[in-house]
Amino acid sequence: MDNTYHLEQLDRLSGLLAAASRDAAGTIRRVSVALLDVDAAAARAVLAEVAQRRTAHREIDELVPVTLVRQQPVASDLRLVLAGLRMNTDLHRMDVLAAHIAKLVLARHPEQVVPPPVRPLVGAMAETTARIADKSALCLATRDRIDALQLGLDDDELDAQYERLFGALTDAWPHGVQAAIDVAMLGRYYERFADHAVNVARRVAYLVGGDMARGVL
Amino acid sequence: MDNTYHLEQLDRLSGLLAAASRDAAGTIRRVSVALLDVDAAAARAVLAEVAQRRTAHREIDELVPVTLVRQQPVASDLRLVLAGLRMNTDLHRMDVLAAHIAKLVLARHPEQVVPPPVRPLVGAMAETTARIADKSALCLATRDRIDALQLGLDDDELDAQYERLFGALTDAWPHGVQAAIDVAMLGRYYERFADHAVNVARRVAYLVGGDMARGVL
Numbered sequence: 161m162d163n164t165y166h167l168e169q170l171d172r173l174s175g176l177l178a179a180a181s182r183d184a185a186g187t188i189r190r191v192s193v194a195l196l197d198v199d200a201a202a203a204r205a206v207l208a209e210v211a212q213r214r215t216a217h218r219e220i221d222e223l224v225p226v227t228l229v230r231q232q233p234v235a236s237d238l239r240l241v242l243a244g245l246r247m248n249t250d251l252h253r254m255d256v257l258a259a260h261i262a263k264l265v266l267a268r269h270p271e272q273v274v275p276p277p278v279r280p281l282v283g284a285m286a287e288t289t290a291r292i293a294d295k296s297a298l299c300l301a302t303r304d305r306i307d308a309l310q311l312g313l314d315d316d317e318l319d320a321q322y323e324r325l326f327g328a329l330t331d332a333w334p335h336g337v338q339a340a341i342d343v344a345m346l347g348r349y350y351e352r353f354a355d356h357a358v359n360v361a362r363r364v365a366y367l368v369g370g371d372m373a374r375g376v377l
Numbered sequence: 378m379d380n381t382y383h384l385e386q387l388d389r390l391s392g393l394l395a396a397a398s399r400d401a402a403g404t405i406r407r408v409s410v411a412l413l414d415v416d417a418a419a420a421r422a423v424l425a426e427v428a429q430r431r432t433a434h435r436e437i438d439e440l441v442p443v444t445l446v447r448q449q450p451v452a453s454d455l456r457l458v459l460a461g462l463r464m465n466t467d468l469h470r471m472d473v474l475a476a477h478i479a480k481l482v483l484a485r486h487p488e489q490v491v492p493p494p495v496r497p498l499v500g501a502m503a504e505t506t507a508r509i510a511d512k513s514a515l516c517l518a519t520r521d522r523i524d525a526l527q528l529g530l531d532d533d534e535l536d537a538q539y540e541r542l543f544g545a546l547t548d549a550w551p552h553g554v555q556a557a558i559d560v561a562m563l564g565r566y567y568e569r570f571a572d573h574a575v576n577v578a579r580r581v582a583y584l585v586g587g588d589m590a591r592g593v594l
Contacts, residue, residue, distance in 0.1 A: 225455055232449050238442055242462065249466060331553040337546055340554045341561045348565070 169227045170237055173244050176220050177251070178301045181360060183213060184254040185293035188353060191261045192286035195346070196279060198272045203265040210255045210262075217255075220248045236367070243363040247300070250356040250363075254293070257353040264342060273342050275335040281325045282346060288318045289350045289357075296357035305368040308361035315358050322351050386444045387454055390461050393437050394468070398517045398577060400430060401471040402510035405570060408478045409503035412563070413496065415489045420482040427472045427479075434472075437465045453584070460580040464517070467573040467580075471510070474570040481559060490559050492552040498542045499563060505535045506567045506574075513574035522585040525578035532575050539568050 187206060194202035224245045227233065233241055264273050274282045292314045299307045325347045329340045404423060411419035441462045444450065450458055481490050491499045509531045516524045542564045546557045 225459055228445065228455060228459075229451055234446055238445060242442055242445075245459065245462060246466060249463060326558075329554055329558055331555060333554045336548040337550045337554060337557045338548060340558060341543075341546055344558045344561065345565070348562070 169223065169231060170233070170240060173220065173223050173227060173241065176216055176223070177244055177247055178297065180213065180216050180220070180248070180251045181293075181297040181300045183209070183216075184251055184258070184357070185290065185297045187255065187258045188286070188293050189290045191258045191265075192283075192290065194265050195261055195273060196283060196286070198265070198269065200266055200269045203262040203269075206262040207259055210259045213255055214252075217248055217252050220244060224248075239367050243367050247360045247363050250359045254353050254356045257349045257356075260349050261346065264346065268342070273339075273346065275339055275343070277335075278325065278328050278343055281321065281328065282343065285318060285321045285325065285347060285350045288314060288321060289354045292318065292354045293357045296361040299361040299364045303364060303368055305365045308365035311358050311361050315354060318351060318354050322347050386440065386448060387450070387457060390437065390440050390444060390458065393433055393440070394461055394464055395514065395518045397430065397433050397437070397465070397468045398510075398514040400426070400433075401468055401475070401574070402507065402514045404472065404475045405503070405510050406507045408475045408482075409500075409507065411482050412478055412490060413500060413503070415482070415486065417483055417486045420479040420486075423479040424476055427476045430472055431469075434465055434469050437461060441465075456584050460584050464577045464580050467576045471570050471573045474566045474573075477566050478563065481563065485559070490556075490563065492556055492560075494552075495542065495545050495560055498538065498545065499560065502535060502538045502542065502564060502567045505531060505538060506571045509535065509571045510574045513578040516578040516581045520581060520585055522582045525582035528575050528578045532571060535568060535571050539564050 187209060190202060190209075191206045193199065194206060224241055227241050228238075231237070292311060295307055295311055295314065298304070299311075325343065329344055333340050404426060407419060407426075408423045410416065411423060441458055444458050448454070509528060512524055512528055512531065515521070516528075542560065546561055550557050
């Protein structure tokens with residue numbers, strides 16, 4: 161087995177994952193701007209970039225069995241390949257969730273999805289989610305386990321913001337049932353997006369630490 | 378390499394996946410009964426069984442790298458192992474979503490989550506989802522690719538039911554904002570649960586067909 165080729169394939173897998181992760185962080189920022197600025201063109205641009213990224217996700221998917229058969233990696237290389245398969249599923253879901261937000265913008269346009277009183281709360285969730293995605297992408301690029309563990313704090317902050325958002329959606333909410341459901345779904349999309357980003361970072365920690373119990377389902 | 382041992386590990390992996398899949402189908406039926414009967418004890422029983430099943434999911438997770446290193450499987454065996462890793466993620470998410478429904482029952486108890494006028498719609502979604510889960514479990518047990526492809530029709534039916542449910546949640550909805558959000562979230566939980574069950578069946582099709590493009594992210 162040619163060792164140079166071995167490294168090349170694993171490097172290619174790492175590179176594709178890091179790029180997809182950086183791209184997902186950019187996408188959640190852009191879709192949040194589209195949401196809060198009620199910008200249909202920006203929402204459509206997000207859908208286009210997400211559709212285009214499926215090619216990268218497919219390439220990662222196909223690289224995994226090929227790498228396993230050709231290189232039969234063990235130890236940390238094997239962990240990288242297996243974690244890569246699951247990170248790819250997370251990264252794909254992050255794209256799908258960002259696309260859900262873009263589609264909601266388009267479905268309500270030219271009306272706004274987010275009524276003015278809860279804009280600060282939704283904006284805060286968007287910002288925390290983008291920060292989590294940025295840190296997760298950095299974890300993947302630098303293989304820094306500490307960052308992965310610290311992400312739990314950001315995720316706690318996001319959970320608290322999500323609860324505050326739901327707290328606004330009581331029977332005293334004056335903007336109608338459909339707007340309430342839209343805002344609740346938005347909250348869930350951000351929360352799930354961030355969960356997947358945290359999963360990616362945890363898989364990095366598993367990669368670095370080699371602790372099977374941290375494999376993250 | 379001892380070939381008997383090889384088969385034993387792959388058989389163990391298949392057996393664990395098939396069992397987890399059957400169990401998930403049973404769980405979605407039981408949590409739907411808890412939901413529609415407003416039965417707190419049944420909801421708590423669902424949370425307990427889901428918590429217990431984490432052990433099986435962890436065992437599958439740990440079996441995958443061990444099998445790859447010890448047996449270095451190729452062709453259909455390799456596909457089984459890789460598909461198993463992702464099916465396990467799907468099966469775990471199905472449990473988490475069933476647990477979300479159980480927690481909603483407990484959070485509103487002794488009040489009901491589902492107002493009487495939408496009970497038939499929620500009941501229909503619950504029934505379709507359970508049917509999808511049953512068929513998905515059967516696909517996994519029998520490795521029948523045809524069933525996997527037919528599941529798309531059941532999923533279309535569920536999507537139509539989900540849309541009808543959302544159609545009831547307009548500004549004319551008389552049961553308040555919180556009940557509307559609860560029902561919308563319930564619809565989403567069933568829809569996501571079924572998506573994961575369909576993913577499992579599609580991974581079976583990929584396993585049987587060996588078509589990489591059907592790998593399902």
